Amino acid sequence: MPKKHTLVCIGDVVMDAFIVLKKARVHEHPDREHLEICMPFADKIPYESLTVMPAVGNASNVAVGARRLGIDTAILTSVGSDYYGKEVLGHYRKEKVATELVKVNAGKPTNYHFVLNYGPERTILIKHQDYAYYDPARIGNPEWIYFSSIGEHTLGFHEKLARYLAAHPDIKMAFNPGTFQLKFGPKKLREIYRRTHVLFVNREEAQLILGTKRDHIKELLLGLRALGPKIVVITDGPLGAYASDDGSCYFMPPYPDPKPPISRTGAGDAFGTGFLSALIHGASVPEALRWAPVESMHVVQYFGAQTGLLSHPELLKILKKAPKSYQPKFI
Numbered sequence: 554m555p556k557k558h559t560l561v562c563i564g565d566v567v568m569d570a571f572i573v574l575k576k577a578r579v580h581e582h583p584d585r586e587h588l589e590i591c592m593p594f595a596d597k598i599p600y601e602s603l604t605v606m607p608a609v610g611n612a613s614n615v616a617v618g619a620r621r622l623g624i625d626t627a628i629l630t631s632v633g634s635d636y637y638g639k640e641v642l643g644h645y646r647k648e649k650v651a652t653e654l655v656k657v658n659a660g661k662p663t664n665y666h667f668v669l670n671y672g673p674e675r676t677i678l679i680k681h682q683d684y685a686y687y688d689p690a691r692i693g694n695p696e697w698i699y700f701s702s703i704g705e706h707t708l709g710f711h712e713k714l715a716r717y718l719a720a721h722p723d724i725k726m727a728f729n730p731g732t733f734q735l736k737f738g739p740k741k742l743r744e745i746y747r748r749t750h751v752l753f754v755n756r757e758e759a760q761l762i763l764g765t766k767r768d769h770i771k772e773l774l775l776g777l778r779a780l781g782p783k784i785v786v787i788t789d790g791p792l793g794a795y796a797s798d799d800g801s802c803y804f805m806p807p808y809p810d811p812k813p814p815i816s817r818t819g820a821g822d823a824f825g826t827g828f829l830s831a832l833i834h835g836a837s838v839p840e841a842l843r844w845a846p847v848e849s850m851h852v853v854q855y856f857g858a859q860t861g862l863l864s865h866p867e868l869l870k871i872l873k874k875a876p877k878s879y880q881p882k883f884i
Contacts, residue, residue, distance in 0.1 A: 558651060559625040559833060561692045563714070564612025564701040564731065565681055566630045567664035568637045571818070571856050573601035574671045590669065590676050606857045607637070608644035610664075611701035611729055611822050617648045618826030618848065618862040619699075624833055627651035629692060631684035637663035654691060658684050673814045673853070679732070681705065689714040697833055698724060699825070700745075702731020708741065715744035725750040727829050728782070729821075735761055739780055747781035751832070753825045755788045770795050771802055771884065784838060786845075788824055790817075794845065795884070798838045803881040805842040808850040808871075819858025823848040826862065842881040847871050 576599060577592050592598050608617070616628045628650055632638035634657050641663060645652045667678040681704040689710070692698070698718075703710070711734075718724055728749040730742075739746055739762055746752070759773040760766060762780075767773075770787065774797035777785040784798040793806045814820075827848035831841035847868055852861040863871070 556627075556651070556653070557693055558627040558695045560616075560619055560697045560699060560829075561627045561629055561654065561695045562612040562616035562619070562699045562701075563629045563689075563692075564610060564699075564703050565664060565684075566608055566610045566613040566628070566632060566641055567666045567679075567681075568640065569606045569609045569666050569668050569857070571602075571604040571606065571668045571670055571816075573603075573856075574669055575599045575601045577669075577671045579671065590671060604856055606859070607640040608648075609819075609858050611731055611825075612699060612703075614819055614822035614858045614862075615699050615701070615826045615829065616645075616650045617859050618823060619830050619833070620648055620650050621862050621864050622826070622830040622834075622868065623865040624830055625651075627654055627692075627695075629654035629687060629689075631656045631658055631682075631686050633657070633661040633663040633682065634659045635662050637665065654687055656685060656687050658682070668818060670816055670818070670856070673817050675816065675818050681733070686710055689717045692717075694721060695724060697829070698726040699729070699829060700726055701729040701734075703733065705733040705736070707733070708737065711737070711742055711745055715748055718748040719744070727751040727753065727825070729753040729825055730758065730762070738762075743780075749780075749782040751784045751786065751829065752777055752780075752782035753786050753788070753821075753828070755790070755821065759787050770804075771797075774802055786825075786828060788821055794824065794842065796838055796842055796881075801838075802884045803839060803842060804884045805846060805881045806879070808846040809876060809879065810850045812854060814853035816856050817853050818856070819852050820849045822858055823852035823862065827868070839881045843872060843875070843879065844868060847875075 620626045824845040827845035828841045831844040855861040
């Protein structure tokens with residue numbers, strides 16, 4: 554019989570190599586929606602520094618963050634049978650994240666991503682291996698699941714997970730769709746959205762899921778709730794975040810920290826960590842909105858998505874010092 558954990562995080566794990574660029578420029582392309590980072594072609598380009606971080610990824614970051622906040626956490630993921638796979642497992646043991654749901658794929662390499670940092674922003678070169686994962690039924694009966702970015706060949710896994718949640722309605726799931734899950738679209742993942750208790754997306758992802766260019770925040774919040782989630786959280790980068798539950802809509806400003814961010818890598822995962830962990834600790838949605846930006850604020854002061862993740866006492870200490878105006882507002 555599987556051990557019961559409070560939280561099981563599900564999603565791909567990667568090794569991240571953070572490369573701080575020395576020579577690059579950013580410009581806006583008239584035919585493209587986003588900015589572009591440009592470097593000299595067919596040239597040797599100096600870089601500032603290289604830092605390798607093990608066991609990162611949306612679900613992995615939240616697993617480590619929740620564990621530091623005092624929550625009994627396991628992770629369901631896959632690694633290769635190589636040196637980096639052992640590094641990942643060693644990192645989890647160090648962080649006290651349970652690993653009995655980590656499947657080692659013989660003969661395959663562990664996911665390895667390259668994070669190009671220029672200023673506070675980053676561009677990530679990604680590749681997800683076609684892994685086998687343990688069946689979702691192996692998770693047992695945790696109180697919560699956090700489900701996020703996973704490989705593109707996993708539609709069947711999503712269907713199995715949705716059926717398992719339907720058969721175990723006491724399990725609450727937080728869902729933060731990753732790149733391939735967004736590509737699947739809400740129709741293919743209809744049952745996943747229906748079984749979601751908390752949905753985490755950014756503003757652009759909300760528009761993509763709903764197939765709209767309209768960006769009125771209340772319309773986005775209520776449109777996403779219509780897909781099934783009980784609580785919807787929409788982050789808006791350094792501008793703050795929004796949430797909706799039971800018809801109430803809130804705006805939460807960023808934590809008022811005077812220090813500029815060093816790297817925004819992992820800010821969204823840290824926000825999700827803070828919000829979800831607050832709910833697990835019994836907090837209300839407005840209180841969870843106070844926890845979340847504190848985690849984000851601290852993470853962006855460091856390189857890496859996990860370096861600045863807080864312990865429970867550290868987070869509460871920062872909250873105690875927060876100005877009285879640091880509160881969510883009804884919208």
